Amino acid sequence: MNKSPDASNLDSVFSLSERSKLGEVLRSQEFWIVVAVLIIGAVVGMIAPRFLTGANMANILQNFCFTALMAIGMTPVIMTGGIDISVGSTLGLTGVLLGLFCASGYPFPVVVALVLLVGAAVGAVNGALVSYMKLPPFIVTLGMMSLVRSQTLVVTNNQVVYDFGKAGDTLLALGSGSFLGVPNVLWAVIVSAVVMQWLLSMTKWGRYVRAIGGNENAARLSGIPVDRVKVSTYALLGAMTGMTAIFLVGWMGAATNALGQGQELQVIAATVIGGANLLGGFGTSFGAVIGSVLIEVIRNALLLAGVNPFWQGTFVGLFILFAVLLERFRSTRA
Amino acid sequence: MSLLELKNISRQFGAIHAVEDVSFKIEPGEIVGLMGDNGAGKSTLVKMIAGNFPASSGKMIFDGQEVQFDQPSDARRAGIEIVYQDLALCDNLSAAANVFLGREIMRSVGPFKFLDHRKMRERAAELFRELQSETRPRDVVKRMSGGQRQAVAIARTRLADAKLVLMDEPTAAISVRQVAEVLALIKRLKERGVAVILISHRMPDVFGVCERIMVLRRGHLVANKLASTSSPEEITALIVGAKAAA
Numbered sequence: 001m002n003k004s005p006d007a008s009n010l011d012s013v014f015s016l017s018e019r020s021k022l023g024e025v026l027r028s029q030e031f032w033i034v035v036a037v038l039i040i041g042a043v044v045g046m047i048a049p050r051f052l053t054g055a056n057m058a059n060i061l062q063n064f065c066f067t068a069l070m071a072i073g074m075t076p077v078i079m080t081g082g083i084d085i086s087v088g089s090t091l092g093l094t095g096v097l098l099g100l101f102c103a104s105g106y107p108f109p110v111v112v113a114l115v116l117l118v119g120a121a122v123g124a125v126n127g128a129l130v131s132y133m134k135l136p137p138f139i140v141t142l143g144m145m146s147l148v149r150s151q152t153l154v155v156t157n158n159q160v161v162y163d164f165g166k167a168g169d170t171l172l173a174l175g176s177g178s179f180l181g182v183p184n185v186l187w188a189v190i191v192s193a194v195v196m197q198w199l200l201s202m203t204k205w206g207r208y209v210r211a212i213g214g215n216e217n218a219a220r221l222s223g224i225p226v227d228r229v230k231v232s233t234y235a236l237l238g239a240m241t242g243m244t245a246i247f248l249v250g251w252m253g254a255a256t257n258a259l260g261q262g263q264e265l266q267v268i269a270a271t272v273i274g275g276a277n278l279l280g281g282f283g284t285s286f287g288a289v290i291g292s293v294l295i296e297v298i299r300n301a302l303l304l305a306g307v308n309p310f311w312q313g314t315f316v317g318l319f320i321l322f323a324v325l326l327e328r329f330r331s332t333r334a
Numbered sequence: 335m336s337l338l339e340l341k342n343i344s345r346q347f348g349a350i351h352a353v354e355d356v357s358f359k360i361e362p363g364e365i366v367g368l369m370g371d372n373g374a375g376k377s378t379l380v381k382m383i384a385g386n387f388p389a390s391s392g393k394m395i396f397d398g399q400e401v402q403f404d405q406p407s408d409a410r411r412a413g414i415e416i417v418y419q420d421l422a423l424c425d426n427l428s429a430a431a432n433v434f435l436g437r438e439i440m441r442s443v444g445p446f447k448f449l450d451h452r453k454m455r456e457r458a459a460e461l462f463r464e465l466q467s468e469t470r471p472r473d474v475v476k477r478m479s480g481g482q483r484q485a486v487a488i489a490r491t492r493l494a495d496a497k498l499v500l501m502d503e504p505t506a507a508i509s510v511r512q513v514a515e516v517l518a519l520i521k522r523l524k525e526r527g528v529a530v531i532l533i534s535h536r537m538p539d540v541f542g543v544c545e546r547i548m549v550l551r552r553g554h555l556v557a558n559k560l561a562s563t564s565s566p567e568e569i570t571a572l573i574v575g576a577k578a579a580a
Contacts, residue, residue, distance in 0.1 A: 201449075221406070
């Protein structure tokens with residue numbers, strides 16, 4: 001056992017296959033959530049056949065997208081060991097500003113740019129307070145949640161925005177339209193998930209996000225620009241929240257100042273159910289997407305199965321607990 | 335020519351003289367043990383060499399040039415790497431990712447640059463082979479033994495092609511079997527012409543690998559002698575002050 005290994009011995013160690021691909025899939029949280037979604041689907045399909053109809057599937061695929069877009073953005077934030085509970089408020093602010101910008105006659109591309117910018121700015125402020133001022137992310141974004149929601153009321157004077165002027169036509173077409181039979185917002189989810197996963201696994205930025213979540217001190221000692229990377233994750237989440245607002249308001253056709261209230265919890269729940277670890281270091285954009293699907297499937301299935309909707313939170317809550325337990329189980333076994 | 339020479343280095347923190355008038359030389363490829371009780375000034379001395387903070391007075395000559403490191407990256411650029419006691423590794427990343435952390439190899443396709451996972455794995459495997467450590471580049475650090483973690487941390491210094499490696503208590507928190515592994519790693523660095531300053535409390539480790547032993551007591555260098563001319567008893571006496579100097 002203790003003899004110093006010779007070269008041929010080392011070769012045999014290096015050539016040992018490191019965990020099979022199948023084993024890796026079976027060990028992943030995402031896989032088990034997919035299984036959970038399929039089981040729920042099968043059971044509910046038997047109780048309420050309407051669940052499995054094309055119309056209802058289309059309904060689910062449209063509804064989960066808004067949470068999914070934000071959950072994809074939340075993933076790198078949580079991976080660095082951070083959290084952002086202000087995203088619901090940011091969704092509200094960017095939503096009403098979107099309406100107001102449209103109404104004041106800016107061309108649609110300019111409105112889009114402005115909305116993304118506002119979202120990114122809110123995120124960047126969160127990120128700067130967290131990284132440069134070393135404040136706890138929960139408290140920072142709790143403050144921002146209140147501040148931004150209040151500003152949403154201030155700018156709209158508590159009025160619903162539904163007159164979008166000329167740019168409104170493009171906005172509504174984008175929000176309710178589809179391309180190749182797939183809703184535009186679902187395309188946005190697919191593209192965002194693929195791009196985000198690529199960023200996380202193929203770029204220095206993604207490697208640093210992971211490293212910071214694993215051991216921030218080690219990351220700093222290795223010369224990684226920890227603070228800048230953290231700010232970038234919050235800013236990116238803010239921009240993705242702005243993008244969500246564009247699709248959501250375009251779909252609903254109106255922006256109320258309660259837009260996004262409570263949505264932050266769904267977004268965080270989706271991210272965590274999908275395997276992101278709140279302590280940092282782990283997460284995938286596919287996990288965020290499948291977590292969002294699960295939440296929407298639970299909501300939809302309970303409605304169709306005729307269960308009192310007050311039970312919804314119980315089921316979502318149970319799944320969060322289940323997800324955390326599953327994660328604990330996997331990490332102690334692995 | 336010596337690799338590192340310290341001339342009358344002192345460091346005060348307010349009224350406290352953490353290191354006082356210390357002078358010594360380190361030759362290329364030499365393994366030197368730095369010993370002393372808690373608070374004797376070992377960490378302060380090593381942190382000055384690694385560029386964590388400057389000396390209050392004195393001169394430091396590295397590789398033939400007088401140097402002043404304002405930050406750790408200056409020292410690293412000059413060829414001095416430090417292996418931290420807690421190893422400063424990311425548990426959630428693979429061995430290869432840790433070796434290359436902050437120094438990733440990139441591949442460009444058109445205007446895009448992305449991580450060259452394969453090249454980093456191959457290079458990491460080469461380094462582990464050179465260190466003769468049974469560490470697989472793809473394995474996650476979380477599941478590694480203390481010895482393998484040391485191998486990862488040491489491979490980082492090899493990547494930079496350091497001339498001097500400072501090791502802070504590398505055998506403090508690992509099993510007996512792994513200690514042997516780590517000592518073998520240190521010898522392997524020497525074979526590559528790398529000088530090592532080994533800070534340790536463990537007498538057998540120091541006598542096992544070091545050619546020379548330096549003892550600090552209350553900020554003063556009280557001994558600097560060949561291991562072959564000393565004994566654990568003498569070093570212990572020097573550390574606790576039972577023997578004034580040697």
